[in-house]
């Protein structure tokens with residue numbers, strides 16, 4: 381085929397469909413800014429995946445932006461661990477979602493969900509907060525995405541610089557020294573772990589959205605109601 385024929389053939393091809401961006405919202409509370417650093421790192425990770433847009437909202441902003449949450453493909457929830465559980469401000473957002481989201485038709489069903497938390501001590505009972513976030517997502521009918529990182533900081537060659545140094549799998553954990561401000565804490569490794577989770581959620585969400593689109597297109601080409 382001559383070059384001109386190739387050009388003519390390409391000109392007849394329909395332009396590639398431009399898919400709307402896949403949207404990942406991050407909703408968090410941070411009393412003193414440390415969990416906020418973790419949330420920003422998650423956002424950075426989400427935005428590293430082409431075709432995915434991140435929306436970062438505090439729990440107060442989120443309660444004014446239910447429509448943005450309802451149209452997002454994924455929501456990542458984050459709260460500091462206070463008294464062995466998610467902070468009261470974050471809990472207020474969770475409770476508000478009952479009326480604003482669940483009662484209006486289970487609007488988060490089948491979205492992707494993930495979570496993160498930060499506290500003053502290494503453990504600090506953070507697992508309790510992550511479990512609370514998993515239950516929250518399950519009650520909304522969402523699909524939970526955890527961390528897929530191998531065990532770290534658990535051998536003579538491991539260190540606090542390891543990704544997932546605190547050893548969580550349900551979500552990203554971080555620890556902030558209580559005498560340091562958010563300019564110094566949490567440490568780089570915890571922020572890198574958060575960023576990693578953001579990338580993982582963005583990738584998984586993209587796979588789900590594209591898979592659904594492909595199934596819907598196939599169903600409609602066969603005349604089947606998706």
Ligand SMILES: Cc1cc2nc3c(=O)[nH]c(=O)nc-3n(C[C@H](O)[C@H](O)[C@H](O)COP(=O)(O)O)c2cc1C
Nearest residue numbers: 410411412413414415460462463464499500501504
């Ligand atoms: C009311 C309150 C309760 C806390 N409870 C815990 C706790 O149960 N475990 C822990 O390790 N740290 C606890 N901390 C420490 C915070 O989790 C820690 O300072 C964290 O970095 C605060 O995050 P933020 O700056 O995003 O609010 C508590 C702090 C406050 C203010």
